[in-house]
Amino acid sequence: MKSLAELAAIREKMKDKVVLREGSGEIRVVVGMATCGIAAGARPVLNAFVEGVSNAGLADKVMVSQTGCIGVCQFEPVVEIFEAGKDKVTYIKMTPEKAAEVIEKHLKGGAPVSEYTITNAIS
Amino acid sequence: MKELSLNILDIAQNSVKAKAKNILIKLTETADSLTLVIEDNGCGMSKEMVENVINPFCTTRTTRKVGLGIPLLKLAAEQTGGSVNIESVSEQVDPVNCGTKVTAVFFKNHLDFTPLGDIVSTVTALIQGSPDIDWRFEHHLEGGSVELDTVELREVLGDVPLDTYEVIKWIEAYLQEGYDSVK
Numbered sequence: 001m002k003s004l005a006e007l008a009a010i011r012e013k014m015k016d017k018v019v020l021r022e023g024s025g026e027i028r029v030v031v032g033m034a035t036c037g038i039a040a041g042a043r044p045v046l047n048a049f050v051e052g053v054s055n056a057g058l059a060d061k062v063m064v065s066q067t068g069c070i071g072v073c074q075f076e077p078v079v080e081i082f083e084a085g086k087d088k089v090t091y092i093k094m095t096p097e098k099a100a101e102v103i104e105k106h107l108k109g110g111a112p113v114s115e116y117t118i119t120n121a122i123s
Numbered sequence: 124m125k126e127l128s129l130n131i132l133d134i135a136q137n138s139v140k141a142k143a144k145n146i147l148i149k150l151t152e153t154a155d156s157l158t159l160v161i162e163d164n165g166c167g168m169s170k171e172m173v174e175n176v177i178n179p180f181c182t183t184r185t186t187r188k189v190g191l192g193i194p195l196l197k198l199a200a201e202q203t204g205g206s207v208n209i210e211s212v213s214e215q216v217d218p219v220n221c222g223t224k225v226t227a228v229f230f231k232n233h234l235d236f237t238p239l240g241d242i243v244s245t246v247t248a249l250i251q252g253s254p255d256i257d258w259r260f261e262h263h264l265e266g267g268s269v270e271l272d273t274v275e276l277r278e279v280l281g282d283v284p285l286d287t288y289e290v291i292k293w294i295e296a297y298l299q300e301g302y303d304s305v306k
């Protein structure tokens with residue numbers, strides 16, 4: 001059975017890291033979680049980012065957060081990526097599979113996956 | 124919505140938006156029914172607002188954009204022969220005891236009952252998204268209960284935020300084990 005002792009161990013382990021976290025979030029991944037986003041499949045996409053960012057060892061650099069309406073219902077699930085000094089990148093019709101690719105190529109590799117971005121869908 | 128747990132995720136986001144400090148999600152099941160309660164101490168709504176939100180297409184007011192969340196929950200409940208009820212106290216009326224309680228009853232044996240689906244994923248998504256809220260989750264099944272209270276977790280975790288990946292994974296495994304032992 002999962003025990004509170006395990007949580008206490010996590011706390012021990014995090015002791016030094018907590019301070020580090022304050023300065024983190026060089027990159028912000030924002031998942032649209034309004035009604036339309038949730039209905040279109042935002043929950044598994046969010047999970048894929050939370051899971052994938054940590055597994056890729058990017059937790060100190062990338063913050064995954066949620067927001068409400070992004071205003072483009074027809075393109076949900078929508079994910080926006082903000083990075084200081086760079087233009088916002090908006091990914092549309094996201095899936096957990098596409099999320100894995102974005103983590104690898106964009107978050108880790110620094111190159112946005114243009115086939116999934118909104119500019120690509122409009123033009 | 125494909126799963127009831129997605130409606131729950133969506134309705135609980137309303138409580139988050141209402142700036143609630145405490146949010147309770149309670150599911151109670153019998154052999155043929157499922158009752159969902161989502162209760163918060165957020166800003167609440169006026170009587171007219173509650174009317175408007177429950178029956179957005181019946182009222183004459185057109186100033187506000189029509190929300191989808193509550194009508195979808197209502198549809199999901201009513202199509203099983205159940206119903207949705209909203210009690211709310213606006214902060215303008217009572218700034219101390221304000222808040223909202225949404226109750227939905229579903230009949231599980233009805234053909235149009237939407238299965239609960241991945242409720243664990245809904246709970247972890249909510250906590251990950253709003254780690255500073257005090258969340259309480261209760262699911263009472265015929266074979267036992269699954270419960271989680273972030274106040275208790277916080278006591279052990281101290282300054283470590285609830286949205287820390289290891290903590291979210293712990294919550295996920297904890298709830299999963301709870302369900303495994305009840306089923």
Ligand SMILES: Nc1ncnc2c1ncn2[C@@H]1O[C@H](COP(=O)(O)OP(=O)(O)OP(=O)(O)O)[C@@H](O)[C@H]1O
Nearest residue numbers: 034035137138141165167176190191192193194223
């Ligand atoms: N728990 C709550 N506390 C305070 N106000 C609420 C609460 N739940 C709903 N409301 C009010 O009712 C409105 C309608 O809610 P509903 O979920 O139907 O749509 P919405 O959240 O506005 O939009 P969406 O379609 O993205 O859900 C909300 O905008 C909010 O003003």
Ligand code: FES
Nearest residue numbers: 036069071072073
């Ligand atoms: S309501 Fe769909 S993106 Fe806002």
Ligand SMILES: [Mg+2]
Nearest residue numbers: 133137190192
């Ligand atoms: Mg809503």
